[in-house]
Amino acid sequence: MTLKLVSFKACPFVQRVAITLQYKGIDYDIEYIDLGSPPEWFLAISPLKKVPLLIVDGTVIFESAVINEYIDEVYSPMLHPEDLLMKAINRSWIEFCNNISLYTFQLTIKEKKNDFENTLAELLNDFDLVEDYINAKPFFNGEQFSLVDSSYAPIFQRLEFLAQIYKPIIVTKRHPKLAKWRDNLLSLKAVQRSTVAEIQSLYYQLLWTRQGYISQFLSEREYGKRSTKRFY
Ligand SMILES: N[C@@H](CCC(=O)N[C@@H](CS)C(=O)NCC(=O)O)C(=O)O
The missing domain is CATH 3.40.30.10 (Glutaredoxin)
Incomplete structure:
Protein backbone atom coordinates (compact mmCIF):
# COMPACT_ATOMS: atom_id res chain seq x y z
CA MET A 1 0.00 0.00 0.00
CA TYR A 75 -2.21 0.06 10.92
CA SER A 76 -1.49 -1.26 14.39
CA PRO A 77 -1.13 -0.46 17.20
CA MET A 78 -4.68 0.82 17.59
CA LEU A 79 -4.55 4.26 19.18
CA HIS A 80 -8.27 4.75 19.74
CA PRO A 81 -9.45 3.08 22.98
CA GLU A 82 -11.12 -0.29 22.44
CA ASP A 83 -13.94 0.52 24.82
CA LEU A 84 -16.68 2.04 22.65
CA LEU A 85 -17.76 4.62 25.20
CA MET A 86 -14.16 5.78 25.70
CA LYS A 87 -13.74 5.88 21.93
CA ALA A 88 -16.80 8.11 21.62
CA ILE A 89 -15.48 10.40 24.35
CA ASN A 90 -12.13 10.61 22.58
CA ARG A 91 -13.93 11.61 19.38
CA SER A 92 -15.83 14.29 21.29
CA TRP A 93 -12.59 15.85 22.51
CA ILE A 94 -11.10 15.68 19.01
CA GLU A 95 -14.17 17.56 17.78
CA PHE A 96 -13.70 20.02 20.64
CA CYS A 97 -10.11 20.56 19.49
CA ASN A 98 -11.51 22.14 16.32
CA ASN A 99 -12.82 25.08 18.43
CA ILE A 100 -9.43 25.43 20.02
CA SER A 101 -7.76 25.30 16.59
CA LEU A 102 -10.01 28.06 15.39
CA TYR A 103 -9.19 30.29 18.39
CA THR A 104 -5.48 29.60 17.88
CA PHE A 105 -5.80 30.69 14.25
CA GLN A 106 -7.84 33.75 15.24
CA LEU A 107 -5.11 34.79 17.66
CA THR A 108 -2.88 35.28 14.62
CA ILE A 109 -5.31 37.47 12.65
CA LYS A 110 -7.12 39.65 15.22
CA GLU A 111 -5.98 43.17 14.50
CA LYS A 112 -7.00 44.97 17.69
CA LYS A 113 -5.46 44.28 21.10
CA ASN A 114 -8.91 44.02 22.66
CA ASP A 115 -10.11 41.42 20.13
CA PHE A 116 -6.89 39.46 20.54
CA GLU A 117 -7.32 39.42 24.33
CA ASN A 118 -10.97 38.39 24.08
CA THR A 119 -10.04 35.48 21.79
CA LEU A 120 -7.30 34.46 24.19
CA ALA A 121 -9.81 34.52 27.07
CA GLU A 122 -12.19 32.26 25.08
CA LEU A 123 -9.34 29.89 24.30
CA LEU A 124 -8.33 29.70 27.97
CA ASN A 125 -11.95 29.06 28.98
CA ASP A 126 -12.03 26.12 26.58
CA PHE A 127 -8.78 24.89 28.08
CA ASP A 128 -10.41 25.02 31.55
CA LEU A 129 -12.80 22.32 30.32
CA VAL A 130 -9.96 20.18 28.99
CA GLU A 131 -8.06 20.67 32.26
CA ASP A 132 -11.04 19.37 34.21
CA TYR A 133 -11.25 16.26 32.06
CA ILE A 134 -7.69 15.13 31.33
CA ASN A 135 -5.46 12.66 33.01
CA ALA A 136 -2.11 13.69 31.43
CA LYS A 137 -0.22 10.76 32.92
CA PRO A 138 1.43 11.21 30.51
CA PHE A 139 -1.18 11.44 27.72
CA PHE A 140 -4.84 12.42 27.34
CA ASN A 141 -6.12 8.95 28.33
CA GLY A 142 -3.25 8.06 30.64
CA GLU A 143 -0.51 5.63 29.57
CA GLN A 144 -1.79 5.05 26.05
CA PHE A 145 -1.04 7.63 23.32
CA SER A 146 -4.22 8.33 21.32
CA LEU A 147 -5.63 10.26 18.38
CA VAL A 148 -6.63 12.98 20.87
CA ASP A 149 -2.91 13.48 21.51
CA SER A 150 -2.20 13.69 17.76
CA SER A 151 -4.91 16.33 17.44
CA TYR A 152 -3.88 18.66 20.28
CA ALA A 153 -0.09 18.55 19.85
CA PRO A 154 0.00 20.93 16.81
CA ILE A 155 -2.02 23.48 18.80
CA PHE A 156 0.32 23.26 21.78
CA GLN A 157 3.28 23.75 19.46
CA ARG A 158 1.80 26.91 17.92
CA LEU A 159 0.78 28.32 21.30
CA GLU A 160 4.36 27.81 22.47
CA PHE A 161 5.61 29.71 19.40
CA LEU A 162 3.19 32.53 20.25
CA ALA A 163 4.17 32.43 23.92
CA GLN A 164 7.83 32.86 22.98
CA ILE A 165 7.15 36.26 21.38
CA TYR A 166 4.20 37.34 23.56
CA LYS A 167 3.92 35.93 27.08
CA PRO A 168 3.11 32.51 28.53
CA ILE A 169 -0.33 31.25 27.43
CA ILE A 170 -0.75 27.87 29.13
CA VAL A 171 0.55 28.36 32.66
CA THR A 172 0.90 25.80 35.42
CA LYS A 173 -1.03 27.89 37.92
CA ARG A 174 -4.28 27.78 35.93
CA HIS A 175 -3.73 24.61 33.86
CA PRO A 176 -1.29 22.29 35.70
CA LYS A 177 -2.35 19.07 33.95
CA LEU A 178 -2.61 20.73 30.55
CA ALA A 179 0.89 22.20 30.90
CA LYS A 180 2.27 18.77 31.76
CA TRP A 181 0.39 17.16 28.87
CA ARG A 182 1.74 19.83 26.48
CA ASP A 183 5.32 19.23 27.64
CA ASN A 184 4.92 15.46 27.32
CA LEU A 185 3.59 15.80 23.77
CA LEU A 186 6.14 18.35 22.58
CA SER A 187 9.00 16.17 23.75
CA LEU A 188 7.79 13.15 21.73
CA LYS A 189 9.84 12.15 18.66
CA ALA A 190 6.66 11.57 16.65
CA VAL A 191 5.68 15.21 17.26
CA GLN A 192 9.15 16.59 16.60
CA ARG A 193 9.35 14.71 13.29
CA SER A 194 5.86 15.71 12.17
CA THR A 195 6.83 19.03 10.57
CA VAL A 196 9.64 20.52 8.53
CA ALA A 197 12.62 21.48 10.70
CA GLU A 198 12.08 25.20 10.13
CA ILE A 199 8.45 25.20 11.36
CA GLN A 200 8.97 27.90 13.97
CA SER A 201 10.42 30.46 11.56
CA LEU A 202 7.82 29.51 8.94
CA TYR A 203 5.09 30.12 11.49
CA TYR A 204 6.51 33.52 12.36
CA GLN A 205 6.70 34.41 8.64
CA LEU A 206 3.04 33.51 8.36
CA LEU A 207 2.21 35.67 11.39
CA TRP A 208 4.04 38.51 9.72
CA THR A 209 2.03 38.24 6.51
CA ARG A 210 -1.24 38.03 8.47
CA GLN A 211 -0.49 41.36 10.15
CA GLY A 212 -2.53 40.70 13.26
CA TYR A 213 -1.94 42.37 16.63
CA ILE A 214 0.49 39.59 17.62
CA SER A 215 2.79 40.29 14.64
CA GLN A 216 3.99 43.50 16.32
CA PHE A 217 5.99 41.29 18.70
CA LEU A 218 8.10 40.10 15.76
CA SER A 219 10.97 42.30 14.70
CA GLU A 220 10.50 44.27 11.49
CA ARG A 221 14.23 43.97 10.81
CA GLU A 222 13.93 40.18 10.65
CA TYR A 223 10.67 39.90 8.74
CA GLY A 224 10.76 42.95 6.46
CA LYS A 225 8.14 45.52 5.69
CA ARG A 226 4.47 44.59 6.02
CA SER A 227 3.12 44.04 2.56
CA THR A 228 1.06 41.17 1.15
CA LYS A 229 -1.96 39.90 3.07
CA ARG A 230 -2.39 36.13 3.07
CA PHE A 231 -4.69 34.33 5.41
CA TYR A 232 -3.40 30.78 5.64
N1 LIG B 1 -11.34 20.39 8.70
C1 LIG B 1 -10.16 20.31 7.88
C2 LIG B 1 -9.41 21.63 7.95
C3 LIG B 1 -8.22 21.67 7.01
C4 LIG B 1 -7.74 23.10 6.76
O1 LIG B 1 -8.39 24.09 7.15
N2 LIG B 1 -6.61 23.21 6.06
C5 LIG B 1 -6.13 24.53 5.68
C6 LIG B 1 -4.62 24.65 5.84
S1 LIG B 1 -4.11 24.52 7.52
C7 LIG B 1 -6.41 24.73 4.20
O2 LIG B 1 -6.19 23.84 3.41
N3 LIG B 1 -6.86 25.93 3.82
C8 LIG B 1 -7.06 26.27 2.45
C9 LIG B 1 -8.36 26.96 2.22
O3 LIG B 1 -9.13 27.14 3.18
O4 LIG B 1 -8.60 27.32 1.07
C10 LIG B 1 -9.30 19.13 8.35
O5 LIG B 1 -9.33 18.84 9.57
O6 LIG B 1 -8.63 18.50 7.53
Whole structure:
Protein backbone atom coordinates (compact mmCIF):
# COMPACT_ATOMS: atom_id res chain seq x y z
CA MET A 1 0.00 0.00 0.00
CA THR A 2 1.41 3.45 -0.90
CA LEU A 3 0.54 6.52 1.12
CA LYS A 4 1.07 10.11 0.02
CA LEU A 5 0.26 13.00 2.34
CA VAL A 6 -0.49 16.27 0.57
CA SER A 7 0.64 19.08 2.83
CA PHE A 8 1.11 22.78 3.37
CA LYS A 9 4.23 23.14 5.50
CA ALA A 10 2.64 25.11 8.36
CA CYS A 11 -0.75 23.36 8.47
CA PRO A 12 -1.73 22.03 11.94
CA PHE A 13 -4.32 19.67 10.42
CA VAL A 14 -1.71 17.99 8.22
CA GLN A 15 0.48 17.76 11.29
CA ARG A 16 -2.19 15.77 13.15
CA VAL A 17 -1.97 13.12 10.45
CA ALA A 18 1.84 13.25 10.28
CA ILE A 19 2.01 12.66 14.06
CA THR A 20 -0.19 9.57 13.77
CA LEU A 21 1.89 8.22 10.87
CA GLN A 22 5.13 8.94 12.72
CA TYR A 23 3.89 7.45 15.99
CA LYS A 24 3.00 4.22 14.24
CA GLY A 25 6.24 4.19 12.23
CA ILE A 26 4.44 4.06 8.88
CA ASP A 27 6.30 4.88 5.62
CA TYR A 28 4.71 7.65 3.59
CA ASP A 29 5.58 10.21 0.95
CA ILE A 30 4.80 13.85 1.49
CA GLU A 31 4.19 16.53 -1.13
CA TYR A 32 4.12 20.17 -0.10
CA ILE A 33 1.98 22.63 -1.98
CA ASP A 34 1.68 26.39 -1.78
CA LEU A 35 -1.88 27.16 -0.68
CA GLY A 36 -1.41 30.73 -1.93
CA SER A 37 -1.05 29.32 -5.44
CA PRO A 38 -2.33 25.74 -5.39
CA PRO A 39 -1.43 23.48 -8.34
CA GLU A 40 -4.14 22.34 -10.77
CA TRP A 41 -3.75 18.66 -9.85
CA PHE A 42 -4.50 19.52 -6.21
CA LEU A 43 -7.59 21.60 -7.04
CA ALA A 44 -8.83 18.72 -9.18
CA ILE A 45 -8.65 16.12 -6.38
CA SER A 46 -9.37 18.10 -3.19
CA PRO A 47 -13.15 18.55 -2.75
CA LEU A 48 -12.73 21.41 -0.24
CA LYS A 49 -9.46 22.68 -1.78
CA LYS A 50 -7.87 22.06 1.61
CA VAL A 51 -5.02 20.01 2.98
CA PRO A 52 -4.45 17.42 4.29
CA LEU A 53 -5.24 14.83 1.66
CA LEU A 54 -4.07 11.28 2.08
CA ILE A 55 -3.71 9.45 -1.23
CA VAL A 56 -3.95 5.71 -0.62
CA ASP A 57 -2.94 3.72 -3.71
CA GLY A 58 -4.30 6.57 -5.84
CA THR A 59 -7.53 7.09 -3.84
CA VAL A 60 -8.02 10.40 -2.04
CA ILE A 61 -9.23 10.78 1.57
CA PHE A 62 -9.78 14.22 3.08
CA GLU A 63 -10.45 15.71 6.56
CA SER A 64 -7.69 15.16 9.10
CA ALA A 65 -9.86 13.45 11.75
CA VAL A 66 -11.18 10.98 9.19
CA ILE A 67 -7.72 10.32 7.78
CA ASN A 68 -6.43 9.63 11.29
CA GLU A 69 -9.24 7.16 11.93
CA TYR A 70 -8.49 5.39 8.65
CA ILE A 71 -4.79 5.09 9.51
CA ASP A 72 -5.72 3.86 12.98
CA GLU A 73 -7.99 1.15 11.63
CA VAL A 74 -5.53 -0.08 9.02
CA TYR A 75 -2.21 0.06 10.92
CA SER A 76 -1.49 -1.26 14.39
CA PRO A 77 -1.13 -0.46 17.20
CA MET A 78 -4.68 0.82 17.59
CA LEU A 79 -4.55 4.26 19.18
CA HIS A 80 -8.27 4.75 19.74
CA PRO A 81 -9.45 3.08 22.98
CA GLU A 82 -11.12 -0.29 22.44
CA ASP A 83 -13.94 0.52 24.82
CA LEU A 84 -16.68 2.04 22.65
CA LEU A 85 -17.76 4.62 25.20
CA MET A 86 -14.16 5.78 25.70
CA LYS A 87 -13.74 5.88 21.93
CA ALA A 88 -16.80 8.11 21.62
CA ILE A 89 -15.48 10.40 24.35
CA ASN A 90 -12.13 10.61 22.58
CA ARG A 91 -13.93 11.61 19.38
CA SER A 92 -15.83 14.29 21.29
CA TRP A 93 -12.59 15.85 22.51
CA ILE A 94 -11.10 15.68 19.01
CA GLU A 95 -14.17 17.56 17.78
CA PHE A 96 -13.70 20.02 20.64
CA CYS A 97 -10.11 20.56 19.49
CA ASN A 98 -11.51 22.14 16.32
CA ASN A 99 -12.82 25.08 18.43
CA ILE A 100 -9.43 25.43 20.02
CA SER A 101 -7.76 25.30 16.59
CA LEU A 102 -10.01 28.06 15.39
CA TYR A 103 -9.19 30.29 18.39
CA THR A 104 -5.48 29.60 17.88
CA PHE A 105 -5.80 30.69 14.25
CA GLN A 106 -7.84 33.75 15.24
CA LEU A 107 -5.11 34.79 17.66
CA THR A 108 -2.88 35.28 14.62
CA ILE A 109 -5.31 37.47 12.65
CA LYS A 110 -7.12 39.65 15.22
CA GLU A 111 -5.98 43.17 14.50
CA LYS A 112 -7.00 44.97 17.69
CA LYS A 113 -5.46 44.28 21.10
CA ASN A 114 -8.91 44.02 22.66
CA ASP A 115 -10.11 41.42 20.13
CA PHE A 116 -6.89 39.46 20.54
CA GLU A 117 -7.32 39.42 24.33
CA ASN A 118 -10.97 38.39 24.08
CA THR A 119 -10.04 35.48 21.79
CA LEU A 120 -7.30 34.46 24.19
CA ALA A 121 -9.81 34.52 27.07
CA GLU A 122 -12.19 32.26 25.08
CA LEU A 123 -9.34 29.89 24.30
CA LEU A 124 -8.33 29.70 27.97
CA ASN A 125 -11.95 29.06 28.98
CA ASP A 126 -12.03 26.12 26.58
CA PHE A 127 -8.78 24.89 28.08
CA ASP A 128 -10.41 25.02 31.55
CA LEU A 129 -12.80 22.32 30.32
CA VAL A 130 -9.96 20.18 28.99
CA GLU A 131 -8.06 20.67 32.26
CA ASP A 132 -11.04 19.37 34.21
CA TYR A 133 -11.25 16.26 32.06
CA ILE A 134 -7.69 15.13 31.33
CA ASN A 135 -5.46 12.66 33.01
CA ALA A 136 -2.11 13.69 31.43
CA LYS A 137 -0.22 10.76 32.92
CA PRO A 138 1.43 11.21 30.51
CA PHE A 139 -1.18 11.44 27.72
CA PHE A 140 -4.84 12.42 27.34
CA ASN A 141 -6.12 8.95 28.33
CA GLY A 142 -3.25 8.06 30.64
CA GLU A 143 -0.51 5.63 29.57
CA GLN A 144 -1.79 5.05 26.05
CA PHE A 145 -1.04 7.63 23.32
CA SER A 146 -4.22 8.33 21.32
CA LEU A 147 -5.63 10.26 18.38
CA VAL A 148 -6.63 12.98 20.87
CA ASP A 149 -2.91 13.48 21.51
CA SER A 150 -2.20 13.69 17.76
CA SER A 151 -4.91 16.33 17.44
CA TYR A 152 -3.88 18.66 20.28
CA ALA A 153 -0.09 18.55 19.85
CA PRO A 154 0.00 20.93 16.81
CA ILE A 155 -2.02 23.48 18.80
CA PHE A 156 0.32 23.26 21.78
CA GLN A 157 3.28 23.75 19.46
CA ARG A 158 1.80 26.91 17.92
CA LEU A 159 0.78 28.32 21.30
CA GLU A 160 4.36 27.81 22.47
CA PHE A 161 5.61 29.71 19.40
CA LEU A 162 3.19 32.53 20.25
CA ALA A 163 4.17 32.43 23.92
CA GLN A 164 7.83 32.86 22.98
CA ILE A 165 7.15 36.26 21.38
CA TYR A 166 4.20 37.34 23.56
CA LYS A 167 3.92 35.93 27.08
CA PRO A 168 3.11 32.51 28.53
CA ILE A 169 -0.33 31.25 27.43
CA ILE A 170 -0.75 27.87 29.13
CA VAL A 171 0.55 28.36 32.66
CA THR A 172 0.90 25.80 35.42
CA LYS A 173 -1.03 27.89 37.92
CA ARG A 174 -4.28 27.78 35.93
CA HIS A 175 -3.73 24.61 33.86
CA PRO A 176 -1.29 22.29 35.70
CA LYS A 177 -2.35 19.07 33.95
CA LEU A 178 -2.61 20.73 30.55
CA ALA A 179 0.89 22.20 30.90
CA LYS A 180 2.27 18.77 31.76
CA TRP A 181 0.39 17.16 28.87
CA ARG A 182 1.74 19.83 26.48
CA ASP A 183 5.32 19.23 27.64
CA ASN A 184 4.92 15.46 27.32
CA LEU A 185 3.59 15.80 23.77
CA LEU A 186 6.14 18.35 22.58
CA SER A 187 9.00 16.17 23.75
CA LEU A 188 7.79 13.15 21.73
CA LYS A 189 9.84 12.15 18.66
CA ALA A 190 6.66 11.57 16.65
CA VAL A 191 5.68 15.21 17.26
CA GLN A 192 9.15 16.59 16.60
CA ARG A 193 9.35 14.71 13.29
CA SER A 194 5.86 15.71 12.17
CA THR A 195 6.83 19.03 10.57
CA VAL A 196 9.64 20.52 8.53
CA ALA A 197 12.62 21.48 10.70
CA GLU A 198 12.08 25.20 10.13
CA ILE A 199 8.45 25.20 11.36
CA GLN A 200 8.97 27.90 13.97
CA SER A 201 10.42 30.46 11.56
CA LEU A 202 7.82 29.51 8.94
CA TYR A 203 5.09 30.12 11.49
CA TYR A 204 6.51 33.52 12.36
CA GLN A 205 6.70 34.41 8.64
CA LEU A 206 3.04 33.51 8.36
CA LEU A 207 2.21 35.67 11.39
CA TRP A 208 4.04 38.51 9.72
CA THR A 209 2.03 38.24 6.51
CA ARG A 210 -1.24 38.03 8.47
CA GLN A 211 -0.49 41.36 10.15
CA GLY A 212 -2.53 40.70 13.26
CA TYR A 213 -1.94 42.37 16.63
CA ILE A 214 0.49 39.59 17.62
CA SER A 215 2.79 40.29 14.64
CA GLN A 216 3.99 43.50 16.32
CA PHE A 217 5.99 41.29 18.70
CA LEU A 218 8.10 40.10 15.76
CA SER A 219 10.97 42.30 14.70
CA GLU A 220 10.50 44.27 11.49
CA ARG A 221 14.23 43.97 10.81
CA GLU A 222 13.93 40.18 10.65
CA TYR A 223 10.67 39.90 8.74
CA GLY A 224 10.76 42.95 6.46
CA LYS A 225 8.14 45.52 5.69
CA ARG A 226 4.47 44.59 6.02
CA SER A 227 3.12 44.04 2.56
CA THR A 228 1.06 41.17 1.15
CA LYS A 229 -1.96 39.90 3.07
CA ARG A 230 -2.39 36.13 3.07
CA PHE A 231 -4.69 34.33 5.41
CA TYR A 232 -3.40 30.78 5.64
N1 LIG B 1 -11.34 20.39 8.70
C1 LIG B 1 -10.16 20.31 7.88
C2 LIG B 1 -9.41 21.63 7.95
C3 LIG B 1 -8.22 21.67 7.01
C4 LIG B 1 -7.74 23.10 6.76
O1 LIG B 1 -8.39 24.09 7.15
N2 LIG B 1 -6.61 23.21 6.06
C5 LIG B 1 -6.13 24.53 5.68
C6 LIG B 1 -4.62 24.65 5.84
S1 LIG B 1 -4.11 24.52 7.52
C7 LIG B 1 -6.41 24.73 4.20
O2 LIG B 1 -6.19 23.84 3.41
N3 LIG B 1 -6.86 25.93 3.82
C8 LIG B 1 -7.06 26.27 2.45
C9 LIG B 1 -8.36 26.96 2.22
O3 LIG B 1 -9.13 27.14 3.18
O4 LIG B 1 -8.60 27.32 1.07
C10 LIG B 1 -9.30 19.13 8.35
O5 LIG B 1 -9.33 18.84 9.57
O6 LIG B 1 -8.63 18.50 7.53
